[in-house]
Amino acid sequence: MDRERLIFLHHCEGLTWNQLKSIVAADPELKSVFSMDICRLRMSFRLSEQTAKRLYQHMKQYNSTYIMKNLMRHSISAVTIFDKDYPPLLKSIYDPPWVLYGKGDWTVLNRDKMISVVGTRNPSKQGKQALQKVLEPLIDDNWIVISGLAKGIDTFAHELSVQNNALTAAVLGSGLLQIYPRENRDLAKKISEQGIVISEFSPQVTPKRWHFPLRNRIISGLSRATLVAEARTKSGSLITADQALEQGRDVFAIPGSILEECANGTNFLIQNGAKLVMSAEDIQNESF
Numbered sequence: 001m002d003r004e005r006l007i008f009l010h011h012c013e014g015l016t017w018n019q020l021k022s023i024v025a026a027d028p029e030l031k032s033v034f035s036m037d038i039c040r041l042r043m044s045f046r047l048s049e050q051t052a053k054r055l056y057q058h059m060k061q062y063n064s065t066y067i068m069k070n071l072m073r074h075s076i077s078a079v080t081i082f083d084k085d086y087p088p089l090l091k092s093i094y095d096p097p098w099v100l101y102g103k104g105d106w107t108v109l110n111r112d113k114m115i116s117v118v119g120t121r122n123p124s125k126q127g128k129q130a131l132q133k134v135l136e137p138l139i140d141d142n143w144i145v146i147s148g149l150a151k152g153i154d155t156f157a158h159e160l161s162v163q164n165n166a167l168t169a170a171v172l173g174s175g176l177l178q179i180y181p182r183e184n185r186d187l188a189k190k191i192s193e194q195g196i197v198i199s200e201f202s203p204q205v206t207p208k209r210w211h212f213p214l215r216n217r218i219i220s221g222l223s224r225a226t227l228v229a230e231a232r233t234k235s236g237s238l239i240t241a242d243q244a245l246e247q248g249r250d251v252f253a254i255p256g257s258i259l260e261e262c263a264n265g266t267n268f269l270i271q272n273g274a275k276l277v278m279s280a281e282d283i284q285n286e287s288f
Helices: 004-010 017-026 038-045 047-063 064-073 105-111 125-140 155-165 182-193 211-221 236-246 260-269
Strands: 077-080 099-104 114-119 144-147 168-171 196-199 224-229 249-256
Touching: 004 064, 004 077, 004 099, 017 038, 038 047, 038 125, 077 196, 099 105, 099 182, 105 168, 105 196, 114 125, 114 155, 114 211, 114 236, 125 144, 125 155, 125 224, 125 249, 144 155, 155 168, 168 182, 168 211, 168 260, 182 196, 211 236, 224 236, 224 260, 236 249, 236 260, 249 260
Parallel strands: 114 144, 114 224, 144 168, 168 196, 224 249
Antiparallel strands: 077 099, 099 196
């Protein structure tokens, strides 16, 4: 497998995980794909006419040298699923990203003590205090906090790590040159200096609604356990918890007041088998 060709194809906007899987399966060395016309691309890899045209134009307009130099110019490194630096736990999920782009230290994602943290974008004061009570002892014990850089709980979890000079990892739903939300650009820079910021989307890709469920499977897939801190019953946090369970990972939840809407989701998770967490020890005492 030529890793630069894989990274080049991965840059083709609109090419899905399954479509790239079809290409890799039919053309493991990624050689013949570059000599195909639109008709052959469509027939060989079962692509739609629109996708085949987009891929053909991408291959004619750019080349792998241009792509790799562009990554280097922005201090972005790329790791393919075939590389030794690829996060080992993530490789075991059903649909691991073919390529990850990162700014920071990749070894952060190869630690024993890692916890994924998700929650509402509008946490209560009590919710943040509860998360701080649980998370700070873990951070002091050199646990790596993984989250999604979103507003609310994600931001708070990353900030706790940064403030305590600890490593943390942020997973984006956009490219690394299109940080979202924009107000977290400075935080993303600090995380890259004190951990790593990663994305499966090529650097210039802007955030889209459907990117975030994809991002969530990476957040849960990077660690053996996901901690949910305040979530409504219909939320991305519960999607992440479901994905963690599908991946065979543990799910922890911090309980909340039955009077708080933002605790309904976490309480629901506990009712349905998530492990109730009241202290860091509840997580530390588990054998993953």
